[in-house]
Amino acid sequence: MTGTRTTTKAAAAAPRRQGANAAVLAFDVEVRAVQRLSANFQRITFGGECLRDFGVQGSTDDLRIKVVIPPQAADGTRTPLPVIDCEDAGWYRNWLAMDVQERGSMRTYTVRAARCSLPQPEIDVDFVLHFDADGVGGPASTWAAEAKPGDRVTVIGPNVVHCVTAESYGGIEWRPGLAQHVLLAGDETAVPAIASILENLPADFTGHALLEIPDASDIQPLSTPSKVAVTWLPRNGRPHGEALESAVRSAVAVPGYASVGRIEAAPVPARRQELEDVDIDSVILWETPARLAPEVVENSPSPNTPAGALPFYAWIAGEAAVVRGLRRYLVREAGIDRKQVAFMGYWRHGRAETA
Numbered sequence: 001m002t003g004t005r006t007t008t009k010a011a012a013a014a015p016r017r018q019g020a021n022a023a024v025l026a027f028d029v030e031v032r033a034v035q036r037l038s039a040n041f042q043r044i045t046f047g048g049e050c051l052r053d054f055g056v057q058g059s060t061d062d063l064r065i066k067v068v069i070p071p072q073a074a075d076g077t078r079t080p081l082p083v084i085d086c087e088d089a090g091w092y093r094n095w096l097a098m099d100v101q102e103r104g105s106m107r108t109y110t111v112r113a114a115r116c117s118l119p120q121p122e123i124d125v126d127f128v129l130h131f132d133a134d135g136v137g138g139p140a141s142t143w144a145a146e147a148k149p150g151d152r153v154t155v156i157g158p159n160v161v162h163c164v165t166a167e168s169y170g171g172i173e174w175r176p177g178l179a180q181h182v183l184l185a186g187d188e189t190a191v192p193a194i195a196s197i198l199e200n201l202p203a204d205f206t207g208h209a210l211l212e213i214p215d216a217s218d219i220q221p222l223s224t225p226s227k228v229a230v231t232w233l234p235r236n237g238r239p240h241g242e243a244l245e246s247a248v249r250s251a252v253a254v255p256g257y258a259s260v261g262r263i264e265a266a267p268v269p270a271r272r273q274e275l276e277d278v279d280i281d282s283v284i285l286w287e288t289p290a291r292l293a294p295e296v297v298e299n300s301p302s303p304n305t306p307a308g309a310l311p312f313y314a315w316i317a318g319e320a321a322v323v324r325g326l327r328r329y330l331v332r333e334a335g336i337d338r339k340q341v342a343f344m345g346y347w348r349h350g351r352a353e354t355a
């Protein structure tokens with residue numbers, strides 16, 4: 001039940017919504033199933049006829065969506081969400097201008113699996129159940145912890161008719177291009193994306209997938225046709241990111257091209273690349289390169305990607321300060337070319353996602 005291709009002949013033949021010209025659509029969906037995967041993960045299956053129009057024509061990989069969480073009244077009840085029309089170019093501005101107690105809260109999630117060509121179209125989203133020491137969570141984690149079949153949310157996601165390629169949606173960052181040797185590294189919020197990417201990797205891909213999780217009970221069965229080695233890193237109370245950084249340093253030793261490019265000796269000494277720091281308090285850390293094209297590999301200006309080094313691609317996501325630290329290490333210390341790494345701050349410690 002984890003197929004991630006979202007188009008089939010059956011889906012193509014199904015009647016489509018009239019006038020759905022936008023690249024993204026708002027899907028009014030219902031909770032069909034809730035499955036507690038582990039202490040810190042809740043899988044929620046959303047269903048609805050409208051999901052026939054959801055998806056991209058290809059692998060979903062790390063496809064991101066927005067989930068609009070219904071507002072909660074003082075007595076704990078949830079108020080129905082307003083209708084969002086993504087064909088109106090100003091839909092987001094208009095939605096944002098509404099009172100939060102009317103519009104709800106919008107949060108970013110990954111589609112863990114999509115089965116939109118089935119007679120009953122569905123998508124799975126794996127929510128991390130995060131709560132602080134006082135038991136207070138964000139709107140999304142609180143909602144997910146209490147979700148039950150029949151509850152409703154709005155999902156903002158790709159319109160399958162318009163999203164002919166991953167690029168035409170803009171919500172898929174996994175772009176290894178020519179690289180076949182990869183590093184996937186992330187915390188628990190990146191587990192759904194890494195799991196989905198791994199399921200779609202071709203058999204000849206090699207490398208490492210490093211997943212930091214709160215504790216060992218959060219380890220999930222993952223499958224991949226590739227030769228990428230999967231390592232789970234239970235935090236067990238250690239500071240967030242410590243285990244991940246240590247594992248990344250082992251997987252990509254200095255100089256980076258020697259360990260990931262699999263060439264024996266350094267023809268040129270690793271040179272420190274200039275790297276402007278990112279102030280994660282004021283901006284979202286989000287640096288994703290374009291698809292690694294042949295000319296990028298051949299004409300790479302980086303002194304640290306010498307001829308003979310195999311194309312390498314890294315995908316890093318999780319708490320922003322941790323991702324920033326990994327960016328500094330991989331680019332500055334290990335000398336990996338920035339054009340070969342996607343760095344994504346999925347959330348910020350002590351900061352709610354805006355909206």
Ligand SMILES: Cc1cc2nc3c(=O)[nH]c(=O)nc-3n(C[C@H](O)[C@H](O)[C@H](O)COP(=O)(O)OP(=O)(O)OC[C@H]3O[C@@H](n4cnc5c(N)ncnc54)[C@H](O)[C@@H]3O)c2cc1C
Nearest residue numbers: 109110128130138139140141189346348349350351352353
């Ligand atoms: C592209 C993308 C894909 C993502 N995919 C997923 C996914 O599939 N599953 C998933 O669970 N998350 C995912 N996330 C992360 C998720 O969007 C954030 O964790 C989000 O902040 C959760 O919203 P909230 O309403 O629960 O908390 P918020 O209201 O945003 O935050 C409330 C407080 O909780 C803290 N907080 C937020 N997230 C966490 C956390 N994970 N652990 C500890 N403290 C936290 C914040 O720092 C803040 O202090 C993704 C993010 C991005 C950008």
